Amino acid sequence: MSKLWNVAIVGATGAVGAQMIECLEEREFPVGEIKFLASSRSVGEVLEFKGKPVLVEELKHDSFSGIDIALFSAGGERSREFCPAAAAAGAVCIDNSSAWRMDPEVPLVVPEVNPQAIAGYAKKGIIANPNCSTIQMVVALKPLHDAATIKRIVVSTYQAVSGTGKKAIDELRKQVGELLNCRPVNCNVYPHQIAFNCIPQIDSFEENGYTREELKMVNETRKIMEADIRVTATTVRVPVFYGHAESVNIETEKPLTADGAKKLLKKAPGVKLVDDPAKEVYPMPYTAAGQDLVHVGRVRQDESIDNGLNLWVVADNIRKGAATNAVQIAELLVQKYLNR
Incomplete structure (x- = not known):
């Protein structure tokens, strides 16, 4: 035993x-x-x-x-x-x-x-x-970093209210009901209405104009990956109950094609490749909710720079996050x- x-x-x-x-x-x-x-x-x-x-x-x-x-x-x-x-x-x-x-x-x-x-x-x-948004991003990027060495990351997040806790979940639910019944809403958890809205602020602002959540992604990524990767982040709260989504752009030292990245992601631990645009198949919060895998899709070349890739990364922030x-x-x- x-x-x-x-x-x-x-x-x-x-x-x-x-x-x-x-x-x-x-x-x-x-x-x-x-x-x-x-x-x-x-x-x-x-x-x-x-x-x-x-x-x-x-x-x-x-x-x-x-x-x-x-x-x-x-x-x-x-x-x-x-x-x-x-x-x-x-x-x-x-x-x-x-x-x-x-x-x-x-x-x-x-x-x-x-x-x-x-x-x-x-x-x-x-x-x-780590921070929930950092976790899902580094799980997706680890196999790509090992293969081609990531130099720079630009990430924008679209984070569910469950990341704030039960009170935020209840606030979104209540606000939706009030608005659908043409009644005014109360904002207790967030500084603005979250129902049918997006708030480009998660945590407090620092003197450099970034929020603490954004700086967490910068500093935590470097510590976990054990690399001096340049990272910039914009974090946004969206009216979704469960599941954080991220638009991630990377620049690598070595060339890596979108097809090559997909092959790496397909066999990467903790990752589920969900990428068939012709059939409108891509990661979404409601399909990732309740799962432990990090869903990755919309993998494509960034045609504005050499050695650039774009990815769309989604995970259940309460579970894997x-x-x-x-x-x-x-x-x-x-x-x-x-x-x-």
């Missing part, structure tokens, strides 16, 4: 926390005991794991006794406060917030791209899960590092 691992999910009542629970079940992760942790507001709620009720407990500094792996999805502030406590108690933290991503002593991991980086977990007992990636990290962690 394989070893079982005690797991805590921090932020278990949130959208990503709920998906983490589902992913652990679906992927049959070898869980011994499971603990659901959340803020005091959620204490007493009952969630299920493998058909059995589990009481939600309050997140405290002493919540991690006996825990082997702690999956965090409760925001950067709580991660900064509680990950060190969990690590001190002997748990390895896999954190979905931005709190630790750029810490040089914390590995930032996408299993299909840089699984070897997991080995660095021992420095602080923490592994960072967050929960599934974290569970995949946990799988590699127990297989290659903790199970010795």
Whole structure:
């Protein structure tokens, strides 16, 4: 019998926390005991794991006794406060917030791209899960970078409201209903109406005019790919419930044809090539939702520059962009590092 691992999910009542629970079940992760942790507001709620009720407990500094792996999805502030406590108690933290991503002593991991980086977990007992939009992009670009060396990336994202959480999902749903009934809408989550609209702002603006979300994509891509790639990003929130889409333009050092790129993508781990324009087949959020693969299509030459390619990349931001990636990290962690 394989070893079982005690797991805590921090932020278990949130959208990503709920998906983490589902992913652990679906992927049959070898869980011994499971603990659901959340803020005091959620204490007493009952969630299920493998058909059995589990009481939600309050997140405290002493919540991690006996825990082997702690999956965090409760925001950067709580991660900064509680990950060190969990690590001190002997748990390895896999954190979905931005709190630790750029810490040089914390590995930032996408299993299909840089699984070897997991080995660095021992420095602080923490592994960072990248930004959802970064994850799907680097999964798609990794095989192309290995073949032709990417010099520059220009990416525009079209990100679903679920990336903001349950309140944003509810706000979009409510606004659609109000507008269809000719009633005014309230904007509580976003600075503007999101229903039937696009908002070219995700997170706050920095002095250089970029948002924090855009700079995350720049810095995280370089760290994960371990390369000094020039990256520029524009991130947009769109009225879609689940599934981030990205228009990605790359420039490579070596020539790479669109057909050559498609052949590489077709066999790349974690990628599903969805590319038959003649039959109007291409990736879309609603067809990628509920799946763990990164869908790539509209692969074509950029005729404005030498060695340029365009791609359209879509993935479920709650699954591969967050929960599934974290569970995949946990799988590699127990297989290659903790199970010795």
